[in-house]
Amino acid sequence: MSDAFVSPAPAATTASVTPAAVEVVGVDKIFTAKKKATVTALEKVDLTVAPGEFVSLIGPSGCGKSTLLRLIADLDSPSLGSISVFGKTARQARLDQEYGIAFQQAGLLPWRTVTGNIELPLELHGVGSAARKARSAELLALVGLSDFAQSYPDQLSGGMQQRVAIARALAESPRLLLMDEPFGALDEMTRERMQTELVRITAETGAAVVFVTHSIPEAVYLSNRVVVMSPRPGRIRDVLTVSLGSAAERTEQLRENEAFFENVSRVRELLHGEAPVGIRGVETR
Amino acid sequence: MRSSAGTARTILAPVLLGIALLAVWQLVIVAFDVKPFIVPGPVAIGGEFGKNISTVLAGAAVTGWNALVGLVVGAVVGILFAVLAALVRVVDELSAAVVSAVAVVPIVALAPVLYSMFGAGAETARQLVAAIAVFIPVYINTLRGLRQVRPVHRDLLHVYAASAWQTSRTVTIPGALPFIFTGLRIASSLAVISALIAEYFGGPVGGLGKSITTAASGSNYSLAWAYVLGAILVGLVFYSVTLGIERIATRHYKPAT
Numbered sequence: 001m002s003d004a005f006v007s008p009a010p011a012a013t014t015a016s017v018t019p020a021a022v023e024v025v026g027v028d029k030i031f032t033a034k035k036k037a038t039v040t041a042l043e044k045v046d047l048t049v050a051p052g053e054f055v056s057l058i059g060p061s062g063c064g065k066s067t068l069l070r071l072i073a074d075l076d077s078p079s080l081g082s083i084s085v086f087g088k089t090a091r092q093a094r095l096d097q098e099y100g101i102a103f104q105q106a107g108l109l110p111w112r113t114v115t116g117n118i119e120l121p122l123e124l125h126g127v128g129s130a131a132r133k134a135r136s137a138e139l140l141a142l143v144g145l146s147d148f149a150q151s152y153p154d155q156l157s158g159g160m161q162q163r164v165a166i167a168r169a170l171a172e173s174p175r176l177l178l179m180d181e182p183f184g185a186l187d188e189m190t191r192e193r194m195q196t197e198l199v200r201i202t203a204e205t206g207a208a209v210v211f212v213t214h215s216i217p218e219a220v221y222l223s224n225r226v227v228v229m230s231p232r233p234g235r236i237r238d239v240l241t242v243s244l245g246s247a248a249e250r251t252e253q254l255r256e257n258e259a260f261f262e263n264v265s266r267v268r269e270l271l272h273g274e275a276p277v278g279i280r281g282v283e284t285r
Numbered sequence: 286m287r288s289s290a291g292t293a294r295t296i297l298a299p300v301l302l303g304i305a306l307l308a309v310w311q312l313v314i315v316a317f318d319v320k321p322f323i324v325p326g327p328v329a330i331g332g333e334f335g336k337n338i339s340t341v342l343a344g345a346a347v348t349g350w351n352a353l354v355g356l357v358v359g360a361v362v363g364i365l366f367a368v369l370a371a372l373v374r375v376v377d378e379l380s381a382a383v384v385s386a387v388a389v390v391p392i393v394a395l396a397p398v399l400y401s402m403f404g405a406g407a408e409t410a411r412q413l414v415a416a417i418a419v420f421i422p423v424y425i426n427t428l429r430g431l432r433q434v435r436p437v438h439r440d441l442l443h444v445y446a447a448s449a450w451q452t453s454r455t456v457t458i459p460g461a462l463p464f465i466f467t468g469l470r471i472a473s474s475l476a477v478i479s480a481l482i483a484e485y486f487g488g489p490v491g492g493l494g495k496s497i498t499t500a501a502s503g504s505n506y507s508l509a510w511a512y513v514l515g516a517i518l519v520g521l522v523f524y525s526v527t528l529g530i531e532r533i534a535t536r537h538y539k540p541a542t
Contacts, residue, residue, distance in 0.1 A: 075440055097445070101441070103437050107438055107440075109438070109456065109459065111459045111460075111538065120445075120455065124445050124455070153537070154537050
């Protein structure tokens with residue numbers, strides 16, 4: 001029955017133009033806690049992500065950036081407004097497996113080997129065992145973990161587990177990757193290495209990425225565009241286009257680059273600038 | 286990984302303690318001239334155990350088999366029922382009261398009734414008593430484990446649009462394994478105890494429980510204690526084997542991120 005989700009049915013492209021990877025229009029999200037006042041997590045959010053584009057959502061804790069990502073992933077539904085992914089509703093896009101997702105926690109199944117974890121989505125969607133094996137070998141090579149195919153998650157470091165989670169997110173060759181602070185729990189050195197790898201991987205796969213982070217350098221280094229959000233209610237304050245060149249040009253040297261620092265300062269100013277009440281406590285890096 | 290020195294210590298320390306306690310026991314028996322009907326010394330019990338090793342083993346085989354059948358049946362039913370209750374909310378709500386009722390029934394006291402149901406010549410009643418005793422801890426622990434799905438795993442399976450059964454098979458049931466084994470570990474000792482005590486209420490001779498009562502009523506106290514020792518060993522075997530399987534099955538279950 002799950003076969004229906006993998007059959008690569010040609011997307012019903014009614015228009016001649018390819019639809020945006022993600023289109024968020026006028027979205028509000030209001031949480032109603034029991035006996036407590038309602039919390040407006042997002043207010044009047046509009047965002048369009050083009051196919052193949054890398055967009056970071058940045059902002060202080062509680063600005064609703066993770067909520068926005070969860071709405072796109074159909075893990076939650078908006079209170080108002082609409083979200084479409086490749087021209088489909090968020091729900092249909094999820095059912096059609098239009099995106100891969102990675103969370104802050106790697107979320108690997110400890111009782112499965114690395115290979116077993118990467119093959120999980122393929123297995124659930126009825127991909128044959130030979131095809132699964134070929135795909136997982138390919139992905140392990142992509143994330144540089146071929147030697148650990150038969151290891152269990154508890155035998156891997158945090159960075160390696162996160163790479164397995166990214167490989168799993170890429171398993172079905174999605175055109176969109178949703179990432180919720182995937183490097184948040186890693187140390188700074190591992191983090192920078194993972195960022196470089198992610199730039200390479202997204203260049204190789206050509207997938208669009210929506211990347212949630214609270215690290216300014218991370219957002220600048222990775223993104224085509226950085227979306228700066230303000231908290232309570234979560235709003236998009238500004239969108240900064242970062243022009244640091246193609247993936248091939250974005251090497252480790254870029255971190256020492258003048259243009260890189262310039263963009264970091266600009267994002268920082270946007271985060272702090274015209275601060276409404278309550279913006280204190282922004283994490284500066 | 287534990288070092289070999291650590292392993293030696295974890296094995297050696299309890300062995301030495303055991304030997305010391307036995308020595309003190311024997312010393313007290315000899316020093317105060319304690320009569321065997323109060324409690325015989327370890328040397329006397331050991332002697333009887335050695336002399337009657339074949340009957341002890343035969344008794345252990347009968348009781349052990351009853352306990353094993355009960356353990357397997359009770360565990361399988363308990364796990365299946367818990368999976369059903371976790372999948373279908375109504376089953377859980379309907380059964381909660383019944384399960385609590387079964388949990389407080391003195392199961393062993395059912396033995397005489399069951400003997401008349403299945404005939405006094407059959408072991409079925411004893412196996413059933415063990416199975417019912419096993420069912421409760423296995424069911425409760427399994428159900429608890431099935432409810433402990435990590436949010437990140439739940440999100441992941443939702444994203445994959447997995448069916449309820451796929452979610453159970455790939456995440457919920459394997460994730461509940463440590464809980465299932467906790468239940469089984471409690472149940473393994475319970476199975477032996479229940480099978481043994483059930484023998485006190487009738488049924489065929491041959492098991493350890495019957496042998497204990499027979500020896501005790503014949504004033505053969507050391508022999509009775511030898512059978513008790515046999516029963517303790519059966520219980521230990523059940524417990525250790527369950528623990529061993531648990532260690533192997535859950536060796537990678539350290540909380541991964």
